[in-house]
Amino acid sequence: MKRRFALSLLGTLVALVAVAIGSTTASAHGERAQESFIRMESVAFWDVKFSSTNIKQGEDLTLTGTAKLLETWPNNLSGGNPNVCYFTVVEPGAQFVLKDRVINGAQAPQSIFCHKGGTYEFSMTLTGRSPGNWHVHPAVAVEQAGTIIGPGTWVQVNEAAGGFSYPIKLLNGQTVDLESYGQWLIVGFSLLTFVLGLAWMIMWTWTRPTITRLAVTNQLPLNQDGGDAVGLITRQDHRNTAIIAGATAVLVIVGFTISAFAFPGRIPQQTDWVTPPTFEAPATIADASLSSAVWDPSTQVLTMTAQIKNTGKSQVTLTAFRTAYLTFVNPTARSPESGEYQMTATPAGTIDPGQTQTIEIKLPGSVLQQEELLPVGKAQMSVAGVLEVTDALGTRNMNTVQASLTPTAT
């Protein structure tokens, strides 16, 4: 009775704890611990979209967006000169499979050659594999730098009747299920070798004591066992070991030969790195720069002073500031979408062709602090990102900007 009560109490406590922490917004994958100035200066993401956030096992979702390796790329990453990148997805394990990857319009199965200042429109097609609610981010891994994570979202994968299978077609025309292909050869052959190993060990340990042999071996030279006369190793042992060793050799030779003939046309693992086409940048309509960035901890506001020069033929508007995986939208230009934040831009309004306007941009410090993107007290105190300027025809320019961060107090 007492035990049942205690178990029920324990179960209730566990359930309460699970519910209490169930309503989590834990959505990051460790990116907040990456240095803020590095995240700001290295890669900016924009227009990241998920085609669906609720799919079944076996159904696709397409993750699109653009990532730019900024001109402000830190000198202490990749020697200041990134040149190999891998567009990937950060999700907790192999809960999805990646079926297609297109960078700037070209298919890229593996790594790509990239460069500082490069802009890459990506489209990655994922297929739901495991039922569950998974947080998914696009990410760019850069050789000798690490993985820079983009904005993420929760994706629900629902169970499908029949579960998940993954047929792929080999060049010889055969279709195999990648989930289990070759598994029985691996498990079966490995188990066979285990049986042989056990046979060897049982042969030596079952039929005779072990530890008491030390008293005898201490009296013999290392390369002698005394033969049948002493009885440590007998002729029978030699015969049995020869049988097991022979069986082992035969198994390996025969297995290798059969495998070589059963799977002809083998090629080595491939390194197929592509240089994606150059991103077709839109016409240049504006130049932008930052002259200052001031952080006021008492008001929790980051104030940036930007100079925007209209080099186009029609009026332009500052529409957004993007840094790392965050977007701050100018509400007088458009409304923020889900996952975006607001900034204030003063003066509001458009900039005429040929005109240069100084704009004061205020960003909410609470957002930056939550994402650990305020580099106050870090090895480099600077802010960077892209200023998005849009003209009346919808042409957008993403101008990389950077300024030293000046806190009013530390």
Next chain:
Amino acid sequence: MQEQVRPRVEERPPARAPGEAPERPGRGPTDWWGGWRWGFTSLLIIAGIAAALRIYQGIFTFPWGLDSSTWQFFWLWRMLVVVELVGVGIFTVLWWGWLLRSARDLPERFSHREEVRRIAVFWSLIGATSVNIYFEASFFPNQDGAFHQTLVRDTAFTVSHIPMFYLFFPLGITLAVGTYLYGRTRLPAVYGPWKGFPWSFFLLISATVTEMMQVAMNEWGHSINFANAGAEEFFSVWFHWPFVLYGWLAGGIFALWGETILRLTAIEDDIVKEEAEVPSPETAPV
């Protein structure tokens, strides 16, 4: 490891030494529930702890183990580190303390039967150390390589590090030193203080201690990207290699078996000699 020359301990005790309890059936020195009892109970306890932690990880890793900046991570994972370290600390103090305190109450002379029983217990403690080394050097390292594929490492206290580095690593030190204390206090013929500090234990204990120290170098390596080696999850990275080198020092564990086997055969030889001298069954020493 000073070598002190001392006269051999006189070891011709009577059949049962004063104060030795009469033997219960099935609880003999080499019965499974006698001398060998700790052999499998310690294994079950350690494996049970590992299983419990693995189940805990299965429940609380996704998503709360992925982002160390959240409050959920603080309470579910950082606090677990505290629980583990405090738990190992308490166990260490209690166990080592008991080993040393109870040693004072042990009779000075004990029978061959009792010494054999103690060697069986000693082997059980070596077994516990061995099982612990398996969890610290195989079971959880496999998980470490696997888990770090699911996130960007953002703290030294990742989900896979927490049981490995902050429970089984320090527990290894506790078990190795505790086994030595048992040997020193219960097996004077093999590990008595006048024999100096044995090389076998020096190597085994060094392995556990240096492994613990290596955790610091590991985290340093992962955090600074020195020579471009910390940025990616390359399991064979150079600052992981000292884990292997220190682990090899645990080869001293074989010497523990060897030394006690030699003592066992010496006891058996003594029994034969004593029975040859005193053939009467009533007075034959056991």
Next chain:
Amino acid sequence: MAQAAIDIRAGELRQQVFRKYRFIDRKWDFMFWFTAAFVVAAAADITRLLFAGDWDFWTDWKDRQWWMTITPFATIIIPSALQYIQWRAWRMPTGATYTATCVFVASWVGRVVQWKYFVNYPINFVWPATWIPAGILIDFLLLQSRSFIITSVIGAGIWTLTFWASNYLMLAPFLQPTNFIGHTVTVADVQGITYIRAQTPEYIRVIERGSLRTFLQEPQYVALAFGTTLAVGGYWIGQFIGRYLAVWPILRYLKQV
């Protein structure tokens, strides 16, 4: 006379081999073999994992050039140590097979419990290599040669070749070509691309990339040859562990008794 003396001596030793003891029964043997299995498996696994783990974790790392250069070295060390210990202590040629069998169990437990059930990679992607055929053959060589020098030189070659052949036959299906994302790659490459590894970007694979001196399809054989020479070095590192870390303390103890 000399032969008679030898016979008498052999007879005495034989008596000791088959001697019955009061307290030393087969339980001691069981406890030794069973409890040692954990530490042996752990030592072998950690050596393999941290010296050559990446090549063992993934099919798309098991290439022609690097896999068999590094893995034989990493995997022969602990079997060599156990060969010395078990030959020296018991005159049993079981060290390599024992190690290989113990690490087999530890590897599969690790891959299934952690790689498959914790983070969901399919087992045909993350399967561990088997060392057992290689272990049996070099144990057999030790028994026949009774020489650690012969076992190191010839045994390293047997180890490398057997290790490769016994695992290549399981890898072969994954080296078949297929078209994926518009390019011809192997099935192993597809596994690496499609089963997302957040922290193993494809470029960190240390595999054959080709060079002006790739010697006309010979990289596999060059790797096997160099892997063998490295394995000789690994064998003697193992001998050092067996002789000086495991057995030498016992000899020191014996001097004090």
